[in-house]
Amino acid sequence: MTAVSTQLSFFDTRKGLFSWIFSVDHKRIALLYLYSLITFFLVGVTLGLLMRYELLNPGKDLVEAKTYNQIFTLHGVIMIFLFIIPSIPAVFGNFFLPIMLGTDDVSFPKLNLLSWWVYIVGALMALSTLVFGDGPADTGWTFYAPYSVKTGTNVTMSVLAAFVLGFSSILTGLNFIVTIHRLRTPGMTFLKMPLFAWALYATSWIQLLATPIIGITLLMITAERVLGVGLFDPSIGGDPILYQHLFWIYSHPAVYIMALPAFGVISEMLPTFSQRTIFGYKAIAFSSLAIAFVGYFIWGHHMFTSGMSGTARFIFSMLTFLVAIPTAIKVFNWVATLYKGSINVQPPLLYTLAFIFQFMIGGFTGLVLGALATDIHLHDTYFVVGHFHYVMFGGTGFAFFGALHYWYPKIWGRMYNITMANIAFVIFFIGFNMLYFPMLIVGLMGMPRRYYDYLPEFHLPNMISTYGSWVLATGLILMLANLAAGFFKKGPKVGRNPWNGITLEWQTLSPPPVQNFDRMPEIPLNGPYDFENKPAIKE
């Protein structure tokens, strides 16, 4: 081997702002995404805290009704389109997919950079409504017609922003599919690919094939607002329900855009911290495809009370229950992976366990919503709000933070303070459940969502929930402060493989050099998690 230490990391090859924002290196683009994502996430979270503050007591606490409505819309738009849909693919997918496949970049590096720029433009458009026009939209992130056509707030800009962000998502998906088909290192067949790559593959197909539908739907809303007449207007024979169909044809598959990459991350962390192969590799890999596929056909479960035909309600409810099966397969295989492992309890594993627990709660509440009788009662109540925060934040959000703790030493070449990370995790976990569990209760009691004010009998759970949001915020600040240390070049340096992982990214330097590898990566003999034949990794 040549002198390894002379290899410059991707951080050090070129300096200056322009070397970042015009870089076509997938690792730099990933970090661009990370920083911009966190910024928008912090805006979204602040809005969330404001909402909780407003809901502390019945009546007005902080803002007017209209402002509240704009806050939850912007909160939803930011969290969905700016944070959770891009989150894991755009940050960890971009950074690690090429490395895990043993190549030096994605298939279309320039397109990759373009997708970040498009993302930024879309994000700025979404946030510009705070300053320009008649204020942010007040429609909810679903932009249901006809209210979204009638309201005087700046819906047009918000909708166009979502349209532009869709493009960014499509470009990322397209890039990943081609990369996975074309750039796997020799010997790495599809069935020897790490599960994270499988998850991204399934996700990318959803991004590619579902996003265009919402694109055109949102353009129709724009046309309606601009021309003053439109396709969803009943007075000319249109049907507002059709809007909902088109919206959910995208937006239900989109929830699996949020969930599948998280499943992938979990499937990476479990073998590493159990030091054994994953249980049921093929079952996990193919269940991702199954979820992606079935997920296309169940959008109607968001519309059970819209006056849809009984036949459709029947079919959509039945199909909804089918997605639970591949998810169940995953959960069981994950738990079985812990069996007879040699388990090393580290912060990423804590996030993994919390993920499984919370995602189950989220998933099971999803089943309650998927059943017709119960959804009639629970639709558009806080039960739904509880459900989706459990899956999105308790699931994907926790996977995101887990992934950040897991790959952190690889990205920055340094380790954070583990004790601190554990403390932050515990506070985070308690705060999370304190914030969202009461929402399930208050939903069962019948409190509708998107309510600025509520009846006195809903007071107690709302109060607990608001206090929970403060606990959660504390945990989060601790966590971020701990992680920020490495960013500022504090914390001990680590070698190539601090967690004793097996996928290819652990064979290279931390942080990786520009072309990702300083020596030829070796793939394990029997599949990606074959710890018995793990290639020796010399520093």
Next chain:
Amino acid sequence: MRASASTFAQGVDFSLYVIVGISVFFLIGITIVMLYFVFRYNKKRNPVATNIEGSHKLEVIWTAIPTLLVMVMFYFGWMGYKPLRKAPDGALEVKAYGQMWKFSFEYPDGRITDSLVVPLGKPVKVNLVSRDVLHSFFIPAFRMKEDMVPGKDNFLWFEATEKGRFDILCAEYCGQLHSYMLSSVTVVEDAQYEQWLASTAGTSNEHPGLALLKQNACLTCHSQDGSKIIGPSFKGVFGKTEIVVTDGVEREIVIDEAYISRSIKQPNADVVKGYMKGLMVSYEAVLTDEQIASITDYIKTLQ
């Protein structure tokens, strides 16, 4: 959970218990197994891991069991729901109107009320009509909900099993005062209901114009005391000089009978400066010219 006061409540609650029961069982079971593994196979206790690739038998088992269970859940969900869509013949039919941000009800005899009064133990079919945007008619105590969709006739029906007053909430986001779009349903004995039906509505001696304003939910947006809610206040509005925007051009007008009538029939033709277009819907099909005259009459008195 709230009182369960309709014939469906039982079916809905039962399917809820089935699903939650199965779920809690798996949630607790899986969590305990998971934590046990983490404890038992901790690297202190189990320094060397055993590689187990998987097991076909287990995969089949844990595909089959959830499949079975979700079909059970689906079945109960469907059974609990089925009666909701079939209103029995001869049910008492009431029309419910939703508009920004008020429910109103029209009984077969033409009486219009703000809240619902129904007889105990009799099926009631509510036909749902929206005058502007989406709303949803939600009675938590009855476990009932259905959207009000402009241009589409939806309905729901129920049979109350308990006397008392229950909340009606709007469960589909419909704009600024969505959370204040409340009403109630009062369930009374048959005899009381007959009595209520017989009592003549509107015995109060209020101005007929005011009655109309209340009835049509004008007052959710327009105050009578000068304060600004969603629309301009009615106080002192008659005879006032005002700036309106017509087709994007500002102009000054003096408010007279014709203007008020136009504002009610085509609210978006002239939009008062500083207010949003599109919020107020046309009442052309709802109010007759006489009624508008009566409203105008009343507005004149608010000086």
Next chain:
Amino acid sequence: MEKHDKQSDHAPVHISSYRDHWSTLVTLLLLTVVTVVISVFGANLAALSVATALLIATVKVIVVAYYFMHLKYDKKLYTWLVLLVAILFLAFTVLTAIEYFNR
């Protein structure tokens, strides 16, 4: 630095002849004539007309994709993917149609 030229990583490229293209065009034009004739003069086929029109259009699309777009000579993967997309779209329409038919 050597570059890996991937153009030739599968069998030698198939080059369609000009004649093939002409015959494809003639097929397509014939199908177009058939649709127009059916719709304009075959009024008594009314109920069938949407179905036939879409059927013929689909045949045309397959011809274009197969020959002009070279699917026939490309890796089978592309054909599968096109089918996947077609099935997906069909499922969207069928599910939506079921909803509206049973209103």
Next chain:
Amino acid sequence: MEHLSGFVLPNSGHNRDDEASKMGMWLFLFTELLLFGGLFIVYMVYRMLNHEAFLLSSFELNVTLGTINTVVLLVSSMTIAMAITAIQKGDKKTSVRLLLTTLGLSLVFLVIKYFEWSAKIHHGLFPGMDFYNNLPKGEALFFFLYFIMTGLHALHIIIGAVLIGVVVHRTRQNKVNQEKYALTENAGLYWHLVDLIWIYLFPLFYLIH
């Protein structure tokens, strides 16, 4: 790029990979198909709900012009397919000529479309115009869809034409040649897609009868 440690990764995202660009193009076409797919769903539903009105309105459209445009697009599809054959055979001159023919046909299509549109707009059928606003239920929807769908299609024609222009330029510069013609192929794929969509639009709007 420097390789300090003296080895080269076998697969690199920076290598030329024509198969990858073709795959990328196909994936992009899928998104385009589903973009129009959304509109086709809208069309289907509204035709189901407003059957008679759609039938009536379709008589407003000019079948002859529609048919001519269909033929124009089909022929242009052939010429661009031939342009690929030509470049594969190394015949750059013919390739450029065929591309220019395609470009010409795209202009013919647009000109015809322009006349069709202006006739409709002249009748006040464009959404928001007075006549349009007084159309009966359903008919208004038909014309709204007509303008949105053919408009979006025309936009794609324009984009395709620009793309073909780029190919012509690149071929003349010899950046596209017998060894390296992925760009021509991709432009061809895109152009065929535009054709495919029209193949459905034509019977759905013009031939309801």
